[in-house]
Amino acid sequence: MKYTLRMQNLRPSAVVRARGRIYVRAPGSKAQEIAKALTKVFGISSVSPANQTTSDLNDVYQTALEIAKNILPQESTFAVRCHRVGIHPYNSQDVCRNVGEKILENFKIRRLRVNLTHPDVTITAEIRDKEAYVYAESLPGQGGFPLGTQAKTVCLLSGGIDSPVACWLTMKRGSPTVPIYVDNTPYTDERTTLRAVETAKKLQDWSAGHMNKIYIVPNGENIRTIQEKAPARFACLLCKRLMYQIAERIAETEKAFGIVTGEAIGEQASQTMHNLYAIDEAATLFPIHRPLLGFDKLETEAIAKKIGTFEISIRKAKGCSAAPSMPATQARLSAVKAAETNLDMTAMVESALLKTHTLNLSKQEDDV
């Protein structure tokens, strides 16, 4: 949370952990901005910009009235809720009833009404020992777990729509992930590379400092070898098997615990259930994690739009020209492995890794 706020030049005066809550203290003028920034921090289920006061009932009334004054329009309906932890000379129902009455009294001219089931506005008083927090707004967070609470992964980022979403979901569940872009130039071009790099940069907004580089793996020569020596219908499958093995080697270097991909059942020819079986076998050192397995394209796109990668992923670029027009959709593992005997996969992995470099994501776009 602190890192995410600092990156946006938001400097709260304090961040305090308590049971089930984290309090971020800041001047009221910055509350909305800070709250909004925190909705991008994984592990937070909601953020409520609140006015702080003491647990003295009069203070609670006063604070609630101030909020009500700003937030309750003419003829609106409202409800008052109270969460209370600690010992107080009143109970939660007292607070709700009395705050509600005081609001009705003070703003008679607005003709407000109480509606406990479907209020336009809910004012909540959260009273914890000597403190009270009054708020009328809760911004939904992303849920998940704080980034860094799970072991690291590497993620194959293609420049397409799906892989950044897979990467984001993995991060959401607490795992910092290191992006790897396998660069198939000249079968693709620099626009595809740029898409991958730019989506990684966009994912940085969610990474709280955990994502600061991307591996770029030049793979064009290997694709040429596959084109020359293997049946065209297996090209994508052999390329994927190769990519898994490259990713495994980088995972070892990075001390990561798994490889994340954007594959979804049946989404592409290489992702049929048959073909996932035929490619998964190439990864022997690490699990391949595919968070999008059960996603429909529209569901993936909805997340891509939310996290800001969609617009980047649909920019014009050269699709991989090594992809065959008639790819195998039900490849037999034995046939794929037979085709692979014509290729020196180990040497191909080595040669790609020798040419691999990392790009510092904190650099400016212009430096790419």
Add this chain to the structure above:
Amino acid sequence: MKYTLRMQNLRPSAVVRARGRIYVRAPGSKAQEIAKALTKVFGISSVSPANQTTSDLNDVYQTALEIAKNILPQESTFAVRCHRVGIHPYNSQDVCRNVGEKILENFKIRRLRVNLTHPDVTITAEIRDKEAYVYAESLPGQGGFPLGTQAKTVCLLSGGIDSPVACWLTMKRGSPTVPIYVDNTPYTDERTTLRAVETAKKLQDWSAGHMNKIYIVPNGENIRTIQEKAPARFACLLCKRLMYQIAERIAETEKAFGIVTGEAIGEQASQTMHNLYAIDEAATLFPIHRPLLGFDKLETEAIAKKIGTFEISIRKAKGCSAAPSMPATQARLSAVKAAETNLDMTAMVESALLKTHTLNLSKQEDDV
């Protein structure tokens, strides 16, 4: 579609495929019931109970007026849309404008208004060559792919909330899946078994005849061996590794292409990124597919509620009493494998498979 309808004693007079559409013809009295049943068939994005007529404009008007009569309440707003394929003496805009005018004229007394951006009701005329279909309602389907368009999988069904959802998502993407329940009695009890069997039966509602049995694998003796011979903190990890290997053997028998589990990153001690690495290694023959990797518990529960398995999964049952109070959350693979050398995993897999039987899911509950 035909199977799903037949199972509910709904017999349409015809099911006709056309480009981008499947027409199900039935008497109007059955339309709603049939439409609702079809929303449970994977691969369908929406179902619109429509009135059929000819593409003659007068017929389209008449049909639209009939629908409007039943569906447009007093003072409501509506819009008319038209999709047209084929050659006709009018264009789509003619249809929209004229149908709209006729509705306004005919139901003047209702004081209807046209609202093209946020109408209360949208009446759609879909005109294809000589036929026209007029409807005012589209029920959202599940999306995904028709079941059976992807290769088969097996799914480890635990009786808990998550695994039936993982199973459902896999089915949604077109893969028929065979449920496997590993029965740890006496560490669990028959109520857990019943939960697994009942969730499988519930999944049958979505299976269009593709799910008709569940494997029951008695595993209690193996758990006792693990309890006796391995460190307590590894109990769940070793049990999972064993389950994967049992599932692999059943996948071979079933000619399946992958193993589906309900694991989500960090959801349980055995599902941390570290531990997924330590258990995944045990499966060498098949990919382990985990569609819930990136799901939060609340997201999984929402699907479980929608598909009808939630209520079954939360029934009271004995939690596995072999689960240690202090499980390893960051187990080293080497340590787990060292612990495993005290166990004869191959023999344990064999002994469990020898006791395995399948349960016919079409039997009545009482027979279980």
